[in-house]
Amino acid sequence: MTTTARIHNFSAGPAVLPLSVLEEIQRDLLALPGAGMSILEISHRSKQFEAILAQAEADIRTLGNIPANYNVLFLQGGASLQFSMVPMNLLTPGATADYIDGGSWADKAIKEAKKVGAVNVAASTKSENYARIPKQAELKLTPGAAYVHMTSNNTIEGTEYKSLPAIGPGNDVPLVSDTSSDMFSRPIDVSRHALIYAGAQKNMGPAGVTVVIIREDMLARSLEKKSTLPTMLNYAVHAENGSMYNTPPAFAVYTLGLVMKWLIAQGGLAAIAKVNERKAARLYAEIDRTGFYRGTAQKDCRSLMNITFRLATEDLEKQFIKESTAAGLDGLKGHRSVGGMRASIYNAFPEAGVDALVAFMKEFERKRG
Numbered sequence: 001m002t003t004t005a006r007i008h009n010f011s012a013g014p015a016v017l018p019l020s021v022l023e024e025i026q027r028d029l030l031a032l033p034g035a036g037m038s039i040l041e042i043s044h045r046s047k048q049f050e051a052i053l054a055q056a057e058a059d060i061r062t063l064g065n066i067p068a069n070y071n072v073l074f075l076q077g078g079a080s081l082q083f084s085m086v087p088m089n090l091l092t093p094g095a096t097a098d099y100i101d102g103g104s105w106a107d108k109a110i111k112e113a114k115k116v117g118a119v120n121v122a123a124s125t126k127s128e129n130y131a132r133i134p135k136q137a138e139l140k141l142t143p144g145a146a147y148v149h150m151t152s153n154n155t156i157e158g159t160e161y162k163s164l165p166a167i168g169p170g171n172d173v174p175l176v177s178d179t180s181s182d183m184f185s186r187p188i189d190v191s192r193h194a195l196i197y198a199g200a201q202k203n204m205g206p207a208g209v210t211v212v213i214i215r216e217d218m219l220a221r222s223l224e225k226k227s228t229l230p231t232m233l234n235y236a237v238h239a240e241n242g243s244m245y246n247t248p249p250a251f252a253v254y255t256l257g258l259v260m261k262w263l264i265a266q267g268g269l270a271a272i273a274k275v276n277e278r279k280a281a282r283l284y285a286e287i288d289r290t291g292f293y294r295g296t297a298q299k300d301c302r303s304l305m306n307i308t309f310r311l312a313t314e315d316l317e318k319q320f321i322k323e324s325t326a327a328g329l330d331g332l333k334g335h336r337s338v339g340g341m342r343a344s345i346y347n348a349f350p351e352a353g354v355d356a357l358v359a360f361m362k363e364f365e366r367k368r369g
């Protein structure tokens with residue numbers, strides 16, 4: 001292999017980007033068409049960058065079919081900063097925020113929210129190693145909660161919501177969702193949410209930009225805290241300034257915009273969802289084929305994005321990682337908190353890569369099974 005050849009990247013994030021997007025970045029890196037300079041150098045106040053940001057937002061709106069009463073923000077600090085910004089802006093004095101604890105990232109969100117105000121953990125599957133999503137009947141929701149927070153896809157444990165939870169009569173309690181690892185992998189009903197956030201580096205683009213989709217009534221809550229919250233942590237400030245209160249991460253926004261264009265060219269979310277279902281089904285079928293491999297997520301909660309599985313012993317797992325890496329299948333080591341293997345197969349992960357992993361798994365089982 002030459003040092004510049006691309007291998008199959010199963011990393012959970014930062015993750016694989018579409019090859020055509022990388023090629024476009026490479027082609028235009030020295031000079032954006034018509035700008036005479038690169039995206040790394042251009043002023044964020046320039047007409048060209050304003051157009052790039054506006055187009056990225058427009059394409060996100062098209063893809064997500066986002067209603068007009070929602071703002072799309074491009075922020076920094078990753079999804080992890082949203083763990084703090086959500087309660088700082090939306091947890092009104094005297095109110096309680098409900099959190100559904102379905103995975104390690106939800107657990108982190110809860111820890112941050114508790115620093116800000118009253119939190120009720122509505123349900124948790126922590127004692128089951130987060131092998132499943134909490135069931136509807138298990139949710140102990142607070143009447144009149146400030147909001148309910150969920151994690152749509154648990155990146156580390158490999159579980160994913162198949163439909164949104166019902167939260168309160170008429171679903172009128174604001175639903176906040178951390179969609180960092182499955183945003184735009186399938187259609188999403190934005191109108192059921194009050195706020196959606198996603199660090200881009202799993203499925204939408206490179207690290208450095210976080211997409212926040214926020215409904216106007218939530219912005220109004222944020223506005224009330226304008227004089228007390230740090231300016232940079234206030235959603236209303238970012239909305240008023242079109243995500244340009246300060247210098248935005250121009251390269252990350254630009255690349256995310258190219259990924260959105262690529263997604264539209266794939267046929268949008270319904271079309272990419274079909275591909276994602278096909279890729280995941282192929283991998284789960286191999287995991288389930290003989291019992292040599294063992295899927296760690298409960299079957300009705302299996303993620304289409306992060307596929308977690310184990311072998312009989314840790315030694316065998318070490319061997320699997322070693323040999324798969326040598327075979328050009330990179331990033332299959334599971335998160336250190338759960339061990340085993342994890343194959344992250346986001347939108348841009350090619351079907352040929354899934355086929356290569358399945359072939360490797362068959363051969364590994366033939367040799368070691």
Ligand SMILES: *Cc1c(COP(=O)(O)O)cnc(C)c1O
Pocket residue numbers: 013077078079080081105151153154155178179180181199200202
């Ligand atoms: C990766 C991830 C995060 C943390 O994202 P950062 O951008 O690194 O802060 C939070 N939530 C989920 C679901 C994730 O997958």
